[in-house]
Amino acid sequence: MGQLNLFLGLQVLQKKDGIFLSQDKYVGDILKKFRYSDVRSSNTPMDKENLWGKDGTRKDVDLHLYCSMIGSLMYLTASRPDIMFAVCACARHQVTPKECHLHAVKRIF
Template sequence: MKDKFQLSSMGELTFFLGLQVQQKKDGIFISHDKYVADIWKKFNYTDVKSALTPVDLENPLVKDGDANDVDVHLYRSMIGSLMYLTASRPDIMFAVCACVRFQVTPKTSHLLAVKRIFRYLKGKPILGL
């Protein structure tokens, strides 16, 4: 194929569309470590305490009509960043999908749930598939 098409080998794949790829003897490890660090910087979460779980079991997410509204654009931006991350982090899939349901009129409790996911990522930054 090299003679027919002008191809060149650039070595092993290590980074593709925000995914870090590590090729090992026993398989391939895919993660978003750099992307996680980038979204921490974007939303100013570099110096927060970590959380053990992505969901607060004592305070489930519900439609809270009486609570204060939050910035819709910030909320959607945070959710969008987390949705892309679920490609390699199935541990946050349930929590992110629960928060996605409240994108139209997010309240303070919903933003706190999203912030908890970011805090969980702080404690577990190097996970993947």
């Protein structure tokens, strides 16, 4: 049968000291999909001081885009549990997402 290298998009690395999962290819794919390949990363997935940022306009955003981003990030949490809380917090606003919620999702990327 051979050694398992890829399973459901998860890259599997088997060593003597354990089994390691990563989704490097998937991360690259979703960054390209949402055009975030050249965006500067942040140190934390959420801003602890101002969770939803400043949004005086309360403008609606594209629901399909928002839900697609959340779904992509949810799948990524299989190998990145450190972003789980931030993704779930943003997922609560999938019915009527506003600009401030979209900015919070973009910060996770």
